[in-house]
Amino acid sequence: MTAPDARHISVLLNEVVDALSPRDGGVYVDGTFGVGGYSRALLESADCRVWGIDRDPAAIARGRQLALAYPGRLEVIEGRFGDMDALLAERGVESVDGVALDVGVSSPQIDEPERGFSFRFDGPLDMRMGRDGPTAADVVNTADEGELADIVYHYGEERMARRVARAIVAARKSAPIERTRQLAEIVRSVVPKGKGDAIDPATRTFQALRIHVNDELGELRRGLAAAESLLKPGGRLAVVSFHSLEDREVKTFLKERSSPPPSPSRHAPSLAADARSPSFRLLSRKPILPTEAESHSNPRARSARLRAAERTTAPAFPAPGKEAA
Ligand SMILES: C[S@@+](CC[C@H](N)C(=O)[O-])C[C@H]1O[C@@H](n2cnc3c(N)ncnc32)[C@H](O)[C@@H]1O
Incomplete structure (x- = not known):
């Protein structure tokens, strides 16, 4: 089908x-x-x-x-x-x-929650366009804090990348981050929404992970x-x-x-x-x-x-x- x-x-x-x-x-x-x-x-x-x-x-x-x-x-x-x-x-x-x-x-790809690209729907944190290689969940649960910060900073152009990386590492100590909603909430808890900013604070981190996961x-x-x-x-x-x-x-x-x-x-x-x-x-x-x-x-x-x-x-x-x- x-x-x-x-x-x-x-x-x-x-x-x-x-x-x-x-x-x-x-x-x-x-x-x-x-x-x-x-x-x-x-x-x-x-x-x-x-x-x-x-x-x-x-x-x-x-x-x-x-x-x-x-x-x-x-x-x-x-x-x-x-x-x-x-x-x-x-x-x-x-x-x-x-x-x-x-x-x-x-x-x-974006509109299918099971693909895990979007923070607008809850789904598994996957983000792979193809069938091979590590998922976004693999990356957020295993990369060290410095590597996460670099990914979010370079590929998401997120100024608060260090804060995001720190929050991810703190959250995964209690439970692995496996869902898009979990990650979006972690990011939103540390990146404030800019004044008059229509963009969700999770946008840049999701973009960064997608670019990284798919090289x-x-x-x-x-x-x-x-x-x-x-x-x-x-x-x-x-x-x-x-x-x-x-x-x-x-x-x-x-x-x-x-x-x-x-x-x-x-x-x-x-x-x-x-x-x-x-x-x-x-x-x-x-x-x-x-x-x-x-x-x-x-x-x-x-x-x-x-x-x-x-x-x-x-x-x-x-x-x-x-x-x-
Ligand atoms: C924006 S869509 C293309 C839409 C297409 N031009 C159309 O008119 O239907 C991008 C597509 O490229 C694929 N894609 C992205 N990077 C790729 C790569 N490195 N190799 C092969 N396919 C890739 C994605 O899986 C996705 O299906």
């Missing part, structure tokens, strides 16, 4: 399709299949093929259903987009015309590099992100890949030897934001930003740790 999907509204859908500019015969990767909004739009806009990847088995079950409507044109793969180059190579695909990423969680920033970094190596010259990359930590990763990656190499200098010849030609050309200098109408009709879109770029003929930059000696 597949989970309900009607509630997820794809964000920046037309803008992503415009950025990828799909063509007949083209091959595209939808690295965050979700409820298949982008895949469907790509398949409708050209006679192309789409590989949909998602680490969530519920998304893959929905994808198998959707694939029936596009025989031979949509294939879904359960896995991480950080491995997209290897996942496609295993299936005989060495290069593609476009890659879309829409990072973060889907509405079905979301590491995945994004690997996914961008994997897309770079998969895209053909002229192929397009479109990435939608929802908070500044993710957007910074995308912006830095594309800035590095699209900047001209430093001009050779008599004084620093080694710089010239290291110079790499840009592997991407930015499609727009500034990120593309949702229209007012979209933000109004879909509040989830408000913080979204799209960055898009076109692959050049230059070789991919070496992946970190794989630099030539």
